[in-house]
Amino acid sequence: MAEDAFTEHRALLFTIVYEILGSAADAEDVLQESYLRWSGVEPGSVEHPRAYLVRVVTRQALNHLRKVKARREEYVGTWLPEPIRTDPAVSEDAVLAESVSMALMLVLETLSPTERAVFVLHDVFGYTHGEVAASVGKTEVTVRQIAYRARRHVHARRRRFEPESEASREIVRRFLLATSEGEIQGLMDLMAPDVVQIADGGGKVFAARRPVTGHADVARFVLGVARTSITATTRIEHATYNGMPAARFLNDGELDWLVAFEIHDGKITGLYAMRNPDKLHRADAVRTLDRGEQRPWRP
The missing domain is CATH 1.10.1740 (Rna Polymerase Sigma Factor; Chain: A)
Incomplete structure (x- = not known):
């Protein structure tokens, strides 16, 4: 059927x-x-x-x-992909975990639509150039050229990625504790010097409209947000979003915002805060992701 x-x-x-x-x-x-x-x-x-x-x-x-x-x-402010809640087991497939990470998804956003589709099908899902050509309506020769161009573009801009682990989840726990205690030095010690914080409010709620960079500025920004957005009744939950450790902030039982953490070599290198309510409606359900077989079909 x-x-x-x-x-x-x-x-x-x-x-x-x-x-x-x-x-x-x-x-x-x-x-x-x-x-x-x-x-x-x-x-x-x-x-x-x-x-x-x-x-x-x-x-x-x-x-x-x-x-x-x-x-x-x-878009008003910085656009981030709509976060999806994923099972921690997604980290067992490093290629899949990286492919849905916020950092790589932002790089894919800089590709043309056809380049993006070709990169996703070929480099992430392992389809041959001929198979990709059948999907995007191009010749195989053209797809080879597009794939090469897209891959070079992505590799020049991609950030180093580490799948979620118990160690990365522990860093997030320490980060949240330092935030709750107002420990600016504690926050700085957990972040890489060139850490980047990106927030998406969609012009509907308060969020920094430009990325905040550097561990000192990010630490001050985080504590400022915590003072105004986290109350005694706020419940914080640990979760996994886009293959990354994350924290969910709930007020009155409703998801108000969430932050996904990018971690490399024991340091937080990126924070991706989603505050746009339009992108949080479906953020509770755990999504099942699948990369299929490496060679899914032969046309």
Whole structure:
């Protein structure tokens, strides 16, 4: 049945579309539209359902990304990908964990829509150039050129990444303790000198509209936010978002904001704070991600 095949591959399809779009809400819309297209296909007429579905969702995602690209350039403040709550087990696949990390997703945002889709399908999911060509509607020769250009662009800008671990979660716990105690030196000691703090308020709630850099400035900024945003009734929960250790801040039982931490060599190198309420509606549910087999199909 059409529904059975779509359900079987849904985690893979969601992962592909989310990495192309950077939005869980948009990814769900693309999957819904793709399912409607799939349900209209004559049963038994598709020899390789997964191959067909990957092609469908990729093309739908590309169409959607081209439409929203201009809106993102006019975004109020700094745009961050919509965070997705992930199982800590995602760190067992280092490639998958890095591919959904905030830092790499921001680099992917600087690619053209086609470059992004090609990089995601080829470098993250392991599809061949020929398979990618079938998904993006280009020749294999063209896809090879796009893949080379995209890879060079990404590698020149990507940050060093370490999957979440118990050690990184402990650093986050110490960071939150130092924040609650107002220990500016304690915070600075936990961060790399060139740490970067990025916040997304979407113009709807207070958030720094530009990145804050340097451990002294970030420490002061964090303590300032804590004084105004964390009260005696605020509940803080540890979680995993985008393959990174994170903290959830709840007021009156509702998720108010969250911060994902990028950690390398025992130091916090990046903080990604999501405060835009529009990007927190779906932040409670744990998402199942799947990179599939390394060689998923042969056209």
